[in-house]
Amino acid sequence: MNQKSKPIPFALPSLGKEEEEAALRVLRSGWLTTGSEAREFEKEFSSYVGSRHSLAVNSATAGLHLCLEALGVKKGDRVITTPYTFTATAEVIRYLGADPLFVDIDPESFNLDPASVTRVLKSVKGVKGLLPVHIGGRPAAIEELNRIKEDRDLFLLEDAAHAFPLVYRDRFLGTWGDAGVYSFYATKTITTGEGGMVVTDNGDLAKRISTMRLHGIDREVWDRYTSKEASWMYRVVEAGYKYNMPDILAAIGREQLKKGEMFFRKRKKIAEFYQKTLGDLDFLSTPTPGGENAWHLYMVRLKTDKLSIGRDTFVKLLQAEGIGTSVHYIPLHIMPYYRDTYGYKPEDFPNTMKVFESVFSLPIYPGMSEEQYTRVAETVKSIGKNHYRGKR
Numbered sequence: 001m002n003q004k005s006k007p008i009p010f011a012l013p014s015l016g017k018e019e020e021e022a023a024l025r026v027l028r029s030g031w032l033t034t035g036s037e038a039r040e041f042e043k044e045f046s047s048y049v050g051s052r053h054s055l056a057v058n059s060a061t062a063g064l065h066l067c068l069e070a071l072g073v074k075k076g077d078r079v080i081t082t083p084y085t086f087t088a089t090a091e092v093i094r095y096l097g098a099d100p101l102f103v104d105i106d107p108e109s110f111n112l113d114p115a116s117v118t119r120v121l122k123s124v125k126g127v128k129g130l131l132p133v134h135i136g137g138r139p140a141a142i143e144e145l146n147r148i149k150e151d152r153d154l155f156l157l158e159d160a161a162h163a164f165p166l167v168y169r170d171r172f173l174g175t176w177g178d179a180g181v182y183s184f185y186a187t188k189t190i191t192t193g194e195g196g197m198v199v200t201d202n203g204d205l206a207k208r209i210s211t212m213r214l215h216g217i218d219r220e221v222w223d224r225y226t227s228k229e230a231s232w233m234y235r236v237v238e239a240g241y242k243y244n245m246p247d248i249l250a251a252i253g254r255e256q257l258k259k260g261e262m263f264f265r266k267r268k269k270i271a272e273f274y275q276k277t278l279g280d281l282d283f284l285s286t287p288t289p290g291g292e293n294a295w296h297l298y299m300v301r302l303k304t305d306k307l308s309i310g311r312d313t314f315v316k317l318l319q320a321e322g323i324g325t326s327v328h329y330i331p332l333h334i335m336p337y338y339r340d341t342y343g344y345k346p347e348d349f350p351n352t353m354k355v356f357e358s359v360f361s362l363p364i365y366p367g368m369s370e371e372q373y374t375r376v377a378e379t380v381k382s383i384g385k386n387h388y389r390g391k392r
């Protein structure tokens, strides 16, 4: 296979010598679980995003669960969130016996629509908080949602899995609410393979999360082995979880954090290239030009009335040309679990369905070469041209 037709993966982590050496340093240290690397990663993360507390966990899913638990979510409570997300956002609400209350999205930003949130709050009781997602790295309407939170005395937890390291109006996304959770899953903007970080300025919340992430023990493992007290002494104060981040991952994360800004600039450059080359096409709608975005995903929508093929065929044709793509997201309310548990119908969230039917994501990651992203754009153009309605 020549270089020109070599498949372009949809996503690829950017890992170098620094991450390799960091992982080796931990392997050779004799301390494999949570310890000084995780502590340092948390400190460095806090000073990077400007949060009072950072808590490293083994996934964003774990982080979201811990936050909801610490925010007091209980059986029978409701938490407003978007149906246009990955299942992790909603499943953590179910972990606590509470119910996700889906509210439709804004069709431009693909994020929770604050006007719909306000409308729903007028008619539904038992809502404890808001759990918006910054989908693909696009900021949710965080100021409006914060206003709603204040007016209604709710909590605001940001699912910032896609949002690192976007600064939105002088503040990092993820630091606007009571707490925020980033993901370091393999495809995310920085990665530890699996992992996540909770950030909050609330000391009580941080204390509870810190206890619950490690079996409900009121001292961290590291303290047990380094304090002057008896090393065997610990107290279980709750039935907690096993959600701590091991030091190998934390050491990799520290190196990724140093590269976060550089990764972001590379993603942004690719997004600008896509906008320049695809932005004026009649059959495609690209993300809002100039709009702020962490560029975890480059989500485009097909104007299917302009084409003789639909999204599924378009994506298949791209794949046949070796261009990795994906569809984010199949709405949660049409997934069997949420549909059957809550009786949702597809038409309950019309904006979500409209976006879903025409959306797909193009590859965007720091390791892409100019030749690769140029080939992606040219292939999109040529498939669109070949199936343009009325022209052939």
Ligand SMILES: Cc1ncc(COP(=O)(O)O)c(C=O)c1O
Binding pocket: 059, 060, 061, 062, 085, 086, 088, 089, 133, 159, 161, 162, 182, 183, 184, 185, 194, 195, 196
């Ligand atoms: C929007 C969103 N929230 C949460 C998660 C969960 O992240 P993790 O895989 O780190 O648990 C994901 C994972 O892809 C996600 O896309």
